[in-house]
Amino acid sequence: MTTVIDRIKGFGVTFREMLQRPVTIQYPEERRVLPPRFRGLPVLVVDPDTGREKCVACGLCAQICPNGVLTMTSEPDREKGRRPVTFTLNAPRCLFCGLCEQACPERAIVMSHRFELSSDFRRDLIYDKEQLMELGRYIYDDTRVEADTKNVGTRI
Ligand code: SF4
Numbered sequence: 001m002t003t004v005i006d007r008i009k010g011f012g013v014t015f016r017e018m019l020q021r022p023v024t025i026q027y028p029e030e031r032r033v034l035p036p037r038f039r040g041l042p043v044l045v046v047d048p049d050t051g052r053e054k055c056v057a058c059g060l061c062a063q064i065c066p067n068g069v070l071t072m073t074s075e076p077d078r079e080k081g082r083r084p085v086t087f088t089l090n091a092p093r094c095l096f097c098g099l100c101e102q103a104c105p106e107r108a109i110v111m112s113h114r115f116e117l118s119s120d121f122r123r124d125l126i127y128d129k130e131q132l133m134e135l136g137r138y139i140y141d142d143t144r145v146e147a148d149t150k151n152v153g154t155r156i
C-alpha cells in the first residue's frame, strides 16, 4: 500500500528530474552529432584525383553481403584491371551490418552517415552506381560535409 512517504519520495524524483537538462531534441531542426562509426547507407567512394569510383569490381562485397543486397556487372579497365559498369544497392533489404565495408580491399564502399531513407516508392530506394558515387563524392567534399555534418560523416 502506498504511504504518504512513498508519495513524497515520488514527487521528489519528479521535481529532481524537472531541474535536469532535457535529453530530447527538436528533430529535424536539431540533430545529434553521430558517432564516427555510425553505419548508415553504404556508398561508393569517388577518387578525388580522378573523379572515378575506387571500386575495382572484385565482387567481395557482394559475396559477403548476407542479404544479397549488392549486385554488379563489370568490364576490363586499363588502369585498375576491372571497373564496375553497374553497381546496385537494394537499400530496403540492407542490414547496415557493415560487412561490405570490411570486406572491400580498396575501401571503395563505406558506411556513410546517411540514415533518412524513407520514401513513398520502393524504387527510390534502389540505388544505382551513379547515385552511390554521388553520395560517396559527398563524403569526400569537405565543404559540403561541413554544411551537413549531422547527416554525412567525414570518415575518410
Ligand atoms: S551493410 Fe551489410 S547488408 Fe548492407 S550492403 Fe553491406 S553487407 Fe549487405
Ligand code: SF4
Pocket (backbone or CB within 6 Å): 054, 055, 056, 057, 058, 059, 060, 061, 062, 103, 104, 105, 106, 107, 108, 109
Ligand atoms: S569489395 Fe570494394 S572493390 Fe570489390 S566490388 Fe565491392 S566495392 Fe568494389
